[in-house]
Amino acid sequence: MMEDMPPLVVACCQTAPSVGAVDDNLVALRAALGEALDAGAGIVVATELAGSGYAFADAEEARAHAEDLAGPTVSAYRDASQRGGGAVVVGGFCERGEDGNTYNSAVAVEAGAVLAVYRKLHLWHDEQSCFTPGAQAPPIVETRHGRIGVAICYDLEFPELTRALALRGADLLALPTNWPRTAIPPGERSMLGTLAMATARLSRTFVAVCDRAGAERGVDYEGASIVAGPDGYPLAESTDPLTPQVLTATVDLAHARDKRTGPRNDVVADRRPEVY
Amino acid sequence: MMEDMPPLVVACCQTAPSVGAVDDNLVALRAALGEALDAGAGIVVATELAGSGYAFADAEEARAHAEDLAGPTVSAYRDASQRGGGAVVVGGFCERGEDGNTYNSAVAVEAGAVLAVYRKLHLWHDEQSCFTPGAQAPPIVETRHGRIGVAICYDLEFPELTRALALRGADLLALPTNWPRTAIPPGERSMLGTLAMATARLSRTFVAVCDRAGAERGVDYEGASIVAGPDGYPLAESTDPLTPQVLTATVDLAHARDKRTGPRNDVVADRRPEVY
Numbered sequence: 001m002m003e004d005m006p007p008l009v010v011a012c013c014q015t016a017p018s019v020g021a022v023d024d025n026l027v028a029l030r031a032a033l034g035e036a037l038d039a040g041a042g043i044v045v046a047t048e049l050a051g052s053g054y055a056f057a058d059a060e061e062a063r064a065h066a067e068d069l070a071g072p073t074v075s076a077y078r079d080a081s082q083r084g085g086g087a088v089v090v091g092g093f094c095e096r097g098e099d100g101n102t103y104n105s106a107v108a109v110e111a112g113a114v115l116a117v118y119r120k121l122h123l124w125h126d127e128q129s130c131f132t133p134g135a136q137a138p139p140i141v142e143t144r145h146g147r148i149g150v151a152i153c154y155d156l157e158f159p160e161l162t163r164a165l166a167l168r169g170a171d172l173l174a175l176p177t178n179w180p181r182t183a184i185p186p187g188e189r190s191m192l193g194t195l196a197m198a199t200a201r202l203s204r205t206f207v208a209v210c211d212r213a214g215a216e217r218g219v220d221y222e223g224a225s226i227v228a229g230p231d232g233y234p235l236a237e238s239t240d241p242l243t244p245q246v247l248t249a250t251v252d253l254a255h256a257r258d259k260r261t262g263p264r265n266d267v268v269a270d271r272r273p274e275v276y
Numbered sequence: 277m278m279e280d281m282p283p284l285v286v287a288c289c290q291t292a293p294s295v296g297a298v299d300d301n302l303v304a305l306r307a308a309l310g311e312a313l314d315a316g317a318g319i320v321v322a323t324e325l326a327g328s329g330y331a332f333a334d335a336e337e338a339r340a341h342a343e344d345l346a347g348p349t350v351s352a353y354r355d356a357s358q359r360g361g362g363a364v365v366v367g368g369f370c371e372r373g374e375d376g377n378t379y380n381s382a383v384a385v386e387a388g389a390v391l392a393v394y395r396k397l398h399l400w401h402d403e404q405s406c407f408t409p410g411a412q413a414p415p416i417v418e419t420r421h422g423r424i425g426v427a428i429c430y431d432l433e434f435p436e437l438t439r440a441l442a443l444r445g446a447d448l449l450a451l452p453t454n455w456p457r458t459a460i461p462p463g464e465r466s467m468l469g470t471l472a473m474a475t476a477r478l479s480r481t482f483v484a485v486c487d488r489a490g491a492e493r494g495v496d497y498e499g500a501s502i503v504a505g506p507d508g509y510p511l512a513e514s515t516d517p518l519t520p521q522v523l524t525a526t527v528d529l530a531h532a533r534d535k536r537t538g539p540r541n542d543v544v545a546d547r548r549p550e551v552y
Contacts, residue, residue, distance in 0.1 A: 121548050125540050137551055157543060159435040159478055160552040191477055191508050198474030201467055202435055232467050264401050267433060272397050275413055276436040 008145055010043045010172070010206070011036035012225040012247040013091075014238055016214030019053030019061065026051055026072055028244065029091075033080035035246045037087060042145045044080065045210035046091030048153050048176040049104065051076065055217040059102065062130035066096035069107070069114055077109045086111030088143045090150055091210075092176035095119065101132040106150050106176050108141045115141040116150060121161065124154040125180075138165060146171040146253035149205075153177040156195050156209070159202075166203030167268065171256035173199065177211045181220040181241060190224035193237060201232025204267055205256045213244045230255050284421050286319045286448070286482070287312035288501040288523040289367075290514055292490030295329030295337065302327050302348055304520065305367075309356035311522045313363060318421045320356065321486035322367030324429050324452040325380065327352065331493040335378065338406035342372035345383070345390055353385045362387030364419045366426055367486075368452035371395065377408040382426050382452050384417045391417040392426060397437065400430040401456075414441060422447040422529035425481075429453040432471050432485070435478075442479030443544065447532035449475065453487045457496040457517060466500035469513060477508025480543055481532045489520045506531050 013032035017025040029050050036044045048054060051073025052065035067073060073093040081089045088110045095105035095117065103119040104127055119134030120127075138151045138161060149170030155161050156175055165173055179192045192209060200207040206229055213223040223241030226234050227249035235249035259268045289308035293301040305326050312320045324330060327349030328341035343349060349369040357365045364386045371381035371393065379395040380403055395410030396403075414427045414437060425446030431437050432451055441449055455468045468485060476483040482505055489499040499517030502510050503525035511525035535544045 121551055122546050125538050128540055133548075135551065154541075154546075157478060157537070158547060158552075159439050160547065160549065163435050164552050185509050188509060191473075194470055194508060195474050195477065197467075198471050201471065202433060232470060233461050233464060261433070262401050264404055265430075270398050270430075271434060271436065272409075273436065275397055275411065276434075276440050 011041035012210035047212040048092035052094040082112040090174040120152040171253040172206040200228035204230035287317035288486035323488040324368035328370040358388040366450040396428040447529040448482040476504035480506035
């Protein structure tokens with residue numbers, strides 16, 4: 001029973017991948033995954049396109065970096081997930097589909113086994129020139145630690161998608177992310193963090209966004225990884241966009257099964273779908 | 277054309293109504309509406325149940341405070357909306373329906389005319405003992421200043437409702453609110469503010485939440501009124517839960533008609549409703 005489980009650590013491996021530096025990306029990714037597991041993480045989230053780098057010039061360059069489930073990025077996730085008693089890893093990779101298309105994908109693995117592959121539905125900016133958009137709803141994987149919904153970066157801006165994952169039973173939404181930096185007013189956090197917090201609070205789920213650090217081909221990133229709890233507030237949050245880092249938060253995913261916001265209210269049961 | 281219009285001021289009249297003090301509530305409400313109009317507001321939002329007070333003990337007490345569209349609270353809104361060239365006012369009132377039921381309602385008036393009445397769909401806590409829930413989707417009113425979607429307080433927690441208002445064309449969501457105070461971690465804002473910001477940002481609308489100040493029958497309120505812009509960040513925000521105040525923000529509602537978040541992205545057009 002989830003209620004009897006020991007504290008669960010969720011980690012975000014905020015690395016700084018770069019196109020053209022695949023070997024370095026993979027070394028840094030494996031090191032960050034190892035650091036997360038050393039910290040006792042049961043669920044580890046990596047960034048979008050963590051092995052290949054993100055800022056492809058065109059479809060040809062993306063295709064040249066695409067890999068299948070035997071490729072080096074997914075292998076890094078699988079290897080990490082076999083550590084100790086077996087962990088869950090959700091991370092991004094540049095996927096070469098059996099159909100020959102290139103996808104901006106995320107994989108969920110547990111104890112060495114691939115549970116699901118998700119192909120990003122909403123493509124941001126020049127991703128539209130590099131990738132085929134996915135055609136399937138995002139998956140929810142049943143793991144030893146709970147139910148994890150998988151989405152990627154810009155998907156977070158579509159409440160239809162995030163709400164559906166929660167209604168389908170996700171305890172935690174895991175989002176590998178590369179969020180370009182935008183102007184942030186003084187004293188405010190990244191809008192990425194605000195959206196993660198609201199998404200968590202609205203459906204009383206956990207949300208783990210693993211953003212990337214640093215810059216790549218002239219684009220700066222937020223480096224704003226965050227783990228938000230069902231009350232919406234951050235359990236862990238990066239405030240340093242420049243520095244690769246491993247964030248950890250201790251969570252009890254059973255709390256996401258309690259949708260009450262008061263003695264007489266429940267964010268799921270109180271919906272009025274017949275009226276909307 | 278909206279593009280040629282002068283700057284528009286949106287105001288939130290954060291009063292502190294109390295059951296049993298209707299006369300005082302109405303004096304304070306009229307004074308706050310007047311202050312907003314003196315500040316040049318074209319759109320004014322008042323709190324939930326601004327005339328009657330909020331914390332009814334039971335259905336009988338709510339019924340005793342219910343009014344129709346000729347009642348004192350709606351009259352205060354209509355009178356205010358006739359000031360100058362005519363303003364738009366959205367505010368809460370305890371409604372006695374023609375069906376004899378009591379509703380937690382909001383009215384939208386412009387230049388003395390009632391444009392729409394909305395009956396709260398999602399009832400919070402003991403409102404369930406006092407009110408009949410609404411049965412109709414929230415309205416969008418066409419005004420001289422733009423299209424205003426009307427909802428109330430706890431409705432903000434239902435992304436189905438807020439997203440639908442935006443997709444139906446609302447430039448501004450106006451939410452009369454009485455948000456009970458919750459624990460806020462140091463350095464954070466009210467979750468009410470975070471939800472308003474995310475709601476604005478996700479659909480690139482303006483969101484004006486008029487919360488209430490003070491305490492009533494042992495319940496403290498957030499006093500966290502906020503006007504958020506399409507980028508999600510606050511244009512005006514109360515940080516004082518105890519003090520009645522009139523917040524103002526200058527807005528250009530035309531910005532809510534531009535759903536682009538980048539040169540190749542649009543939060544409405546990029547949706548994948550066939551997949552969700």
